[in-house]
Amino acid sequence: MGKQRGAGSAAVLETPETAYASGYTSASEPAWRGQEPAPAGALQRGYAGDSSQPNGYGTEEEEYRPRRGALRPSLRTMLRSTAGRIALGVVLLVLVGGLVLAAAAVRFYLLHDPHFLVASSDDIQITGNTHMTRAQLLDVFGGDLERNVFRISLTDRQADLERLPWVSHASVMRLLPNRLAVQITERTPVAFSRQGTQIGLVDASGVLLDMGANTASDAHYSFPVLTGILPNDPAPTRAARMAVYQKFMQELDSNGQHLTKSVSEVDVTEPDDLKAMLATGGPEILVHFGDDQFLSRYSQFQKLLPEWKQQYPKLASADMRYQGQIVLEMHKDGDNVGPPAPTSLAAEAAAEATKPLAPAPLAKLPAAKPIPKAKIVPAKAAKAAKKKSGKPVAKKVAGKPKKVVGRPAVAHKASHK
Incomplete structure (x- = not known):
């Protein structure tokens, strides 16, 4: 009885060692057969070791590498480098210079094109006058005839009109391309x-x-x-x-x-x-x-x-x-x-x-x-x-x-x- 227990104990001890040497942890679940540790991700992908290879796994297996997004340039990354800052400065200078040149061209056109000249007093429209005649009000605009409509100061002309005793309030507006609209509010006696x-x-x-x-x-x-x-x-x-x-x-x-x-x-x-x-x-x-x-x-x-x-x-x-x-x-x-x-x-x-x-x-x-x-x-x-x-x-x-x-x-x- 004692020998049998001893033999049984030996049998029990031998079984795990044999299973560990043969690569199995249990009768139903195979263990990794290689003598070296499995590569990262091999067990997760379900690969089994190959006993014919010296390391216990096939040569076709690639080493696992985590995926990373492609490197994309951004404004922040460009500003971190001197070259990036120089490039951005050049682009901004070009844009600003283009805008300035465009504005100068538009301004030159508006101030020198003959379509914007106040040719005669017929181009000055006056409304609201009852006691004052049109001739009295046109005296204020005497120096503006044959002048570019954009060179006439509307605030100055409004102030000139409101200095007349009969004028309580006046407004002056531009009507493109070359006309002025004058609205008069006269005083009430x-x-x-x-x-x-x-x-x-x-x-x-x-x-x-x-x-x-x-x-x-x-x-x-x-x-x-x-x-x-x-x-x-x-x-x-x-x-x-x-x-x-x-x-x-x-x-x-x-x-x-x-x-x-x-x-x-x-x-x-x-x-x-x-x-x-x-x-x-x-x-x-x-x-x-x-x-x-x-x-x-x-x-x-x-x-x-x-x-x-x-x-x-x-x-x-x-x-x-x-x-x-x-x-x-x-x-x-x-x-x-x-x-x-x-x-x-x-x-x-x-x-x-x-x-x-x-x-x-x-x-x-x-x-x-x-x-x-x-x-x-x-x-x-x-x-x-x-x-x-x-x-x-x-x-x-x-x-x-x-x-x-x-x-x-x-x-x-x-x-x-």
Whole structure:
């Protein structure tokens, strides 16, 4: 029994050695037959060793090498080498030089080809002008005729046009091959402007405008005559006075009754005391409105006017600025009290402007009469006079006008008999 176990043990030990020497790991799976290790990848590809070869595998078997992508040149690899950088620089120089030469050729063609010449004034198209004539606007482009359209500065011509008093805004564009398009936006006048014996127009910002024959004959202008806007005044001063004037006109027309039709002249020399000449069906009356409450003061004046006209046939002015007090002033003896002036000077200005050989562009009118200043009477004196006679009596009081609160009282200067 012990010998058998020993023989069995020997048999068991011999079996792996024989199998290892013969190249088999088990009865069903062959082992590599070569005496040297199998080449890389041989086992993965399923090749078996060849016992006839000294190394145990065939000579046809190639050594395994991993696959690599083909080497391709790139911008990064070229920049890493000096030669690559030089080549790229040469290519860029050639491209830039070609572009510069092409641009120079195009520029030379555009600036020298006769197709782009502004041959005559017919090549300048002007729209939007109503008060200014085409000839007046073409004077700005006098030096551009027979000139290349690309050599004309559009910004300079726009600035030249906007320096003209009537032009509020201008735009200038090129129309290829050789034309200019000019769009004009003119200023809108809001009043006639009196400058001494001259009558012109003024817009909402206080820009004074000449009034030629075309403008004077425009029948739809029925503005009041505005005084107090002087050409030597700074632009902000004129704009502030025009703001007071526009507020006055807007308030009077705010109820839809067009009360401004009765206003023939407005004085804004003192912006805190706007004065207006109002048509009353007889001699015009000067009314002091101050700088606010224009509509309520106008309504109060119209309400009291019938009574005043009966009592004071020579009424010259009424100061409505002060609460509880209205100051009336009479015409002096010898004053020429005639019919009211027309509310629109368009017809008269047109007749003057269309006279032959008129040297001035503005219509000439007779000089305006000086506007009388109202005397302010304190309410105390007015009340005392009223208790005595029952009627308002004139009284001069030295000193500055005061705002008085109390019952409405009317004071006036006695008319000369």
